[in-house]
Amino acid sequence: MNLAKSNTETIRKQTDKGRRSFMWKVGAGMSAVLAAAVPAVAKPVFGGDKKSKMSVNDLSKQVAILESEKSIRNLHKAYENSLDKGMYSEVLDMFTHDAEVIFNGGLFKGNRGVERLFRGHFSTGQTGRRIDQAPGFEPDSEQHRERLEISPDGRTARARFTYSIQVGEPIDSDSVLVKMARLQGEGVRKWWEGGMYELSYVKDAGEGTWKIKRLEYRTLARADYKPGRSYAKPISVNSFSKVYPQNPAGPDRLISQA
């Protein structure tokens, strides 16, 4: 749990650093924007005076931000839903061609790296299915704080969302039991991971759609937990130790974990 605390502090520092240049929209804050926008629409803003014109501009920006936020949240929801259903190929189009994903001490770069991670590593481990927090590992509210910011020019965005997922890796064995388990889609060592996604997005100028430019799984806790159990205990998991192609589903580069 110390790991969780130190990660939270890291997150806070990053948040402060980026506050000047980005407009943060956080939970209740988003409701406040909506509340402010609705009365503004009710006013006679098309009357022609200068003050009203500025209001229209402001309102347009606010609406654009809200639309971007909605699109990004929908994109993130689609990403999570695809992983939850094991449809790993579906997430590939959600990334830019030069995207980077950091997962478990490995950096996966570009189309090929991202494909290797999701179709190779995630699919064989059945990683990404949403499960409840492991009992005893519930994060505090600070850890759970989600953030989404859109750049002033509306072309890039950054976000932080929580995750609570099943992660797994195939059991490496010649055992008959493992082979049979694989036959029925199992033979995977599974555990629970909770943490934060750190995300960067860009808006495709041509299509006008948002794509993931960078995704980092910032793990706060791991436990040997499956839904239905009444207890969980923390576990340690080996980070990636080999890069591609030594590990056919491995990362392009190893990175040290915070």
Added chain:
Amino acid sequence: MNIPMHRFKYTKLTKKQIAIALKVTENGPKCASEFSDVLKGKSLKIVTQDGPVLEYAFKDKSKLTLSENGGKKIKAGYGALTLDQIVFFSHMIVEDQRGYNVYIDQDTNLVTVIEVGLSTKRQEPPPIGGTDPIVVDDREVQRQIYFGYIEMKGEAPPEELHHLTNRIEGKGMYWKQDTGHEILEYYASVANTNFVDLTRQADDLSYVSPSDYVLVNDNTFIHQKTECEFSGIFTSFVADLFTCTQVGVRLGFNEKDELEYYMFRGNGEVVGQIAYLEPFSEHGRNGMVIQAPGDPEVPGKWQRMTYRPAMTFKYMSDEEVHEAAVKSTTAFGGRIDAPQMGGNNNMPFSDILVGKKFTLRYDKGGPVRHYEIIDKYNLKYMEEGEGKWHEETYRCYEADEKLAWFAHILTDSKPRASAMVALDLTNGLTTCIHSHMGTKYYGNETTYYALFGVAEMEGVKAPWYVRHEFTDELVGHAYSWTYSDQMTSMHIYASPHSMSWTIFTEDQTMGAQWCSPCIYVKLRDGIYIFCQNEEACNGAEMCELINTKISHNCGFNFSGNDKGVNLGLTGAIARHIGQYDIRKYFGPKIRKGV
């Protein structure tokens, strides 16, 4: 036959050979019992969910015409039998090497249709580590199940159809059919049947075949099994559990490549019910299917989950295995703290033998070995008359009070061999499971046998006549063995010489299943050695000492492949899942024409 099915080399019949043999099915199946004329003169339109519409006209009790999906009329011979309100009829469409087996519930007008096909060229995904898809043999009968109803003019389609079920899971049945054939079937998986052909096979070994279970009502179910990996024969029946009666059909080519296509009646009894462990709200309505890559249909026609160990087991010669053994023979991972596959729930190692010196004498010219136990992990042993000590690493458990169970490699043995020894320090009785690489079928299979004898050691006076002995006390029992939180297997001790194991799915439904010959040795009340070799599967031996008092086992694995020979550790905690009352069916008996 007296060749075990997993050792028999079934002919790869061609589509043409099958076509010629199927010609006789134009006249319908045979039956030792009288066929029913209940369908004579009737016409039926059967509508199935996600399947064909079948329009039947029955001319008499042996001839019908069929139109599939409004297509051309096909003439076929058929046979029909009734069981209570169920009418079951079977026929083939010879030119297509297909056929239909149709179960009609006259009370509800609900229908289960099992289409069968030969020479389908069905593909399955490549085995683990392989790249080429598996193409099933033409002789293996494929099946596709459709649920439907008889269309009645002016009546709306029923809301509920027959469906797959787990209500039969865990039940065991004995059947005797009007052919004289007797069989024990354990329905311990929703996707397989573990069975002992009591009259067809000389060895009372149990085998496993992929299966389906369909619920008709609380006392009636439809069963299907296909002997994949063996002859490929298909058997299906409907059974009434109130009366323990069945009517069914058998279709396929036997070991003599003779076509069997006959219907049967049978009577039986429930031999037991073992527990099934999935959530109470899970009713097993979804089948277990493996989709072949590139199959346009989801799930593809004929697809099912089929474990094919014999088809995918790679042959190695004795010399190849020994060459690998010379390069690498490993005991217990090569170091004290080495992680052991399947060993998370093992029992602790014991120092019960440390400092002891003893001689183990095995009967009937068996080995005589002198031992000096150096410490918890190392021993010295010498064969009688050898005059030279060998130092080997070993592991020992105290598997029951003052009962040592240890194992080590036999130094420089060719073929590579190991000794797994139970030594009762209270009475001096000992059993050695001697294991070595190689059978007459595969160099990478293990051979094992039990040696009984006594110990000479300080403070112990061994008996002259009493010995550990083979036993059938475990036969019929089922235990789940949890090796780790990731791996649990249920063992059914299915006959005096064989067992099956079943893998649980994530929600603890019993799924993939396979079987092997085995031996059981009684050491004390409730304490047994259980030893099996995964023959024609991966050739690995597992030898466990089962202590039913603490629901725990501990033991050893012995295996060899291109990476070398390995003596490993295994151990698991157990739940007693239940028992079949089957011992009365086994033992030497008069046999005719096996």
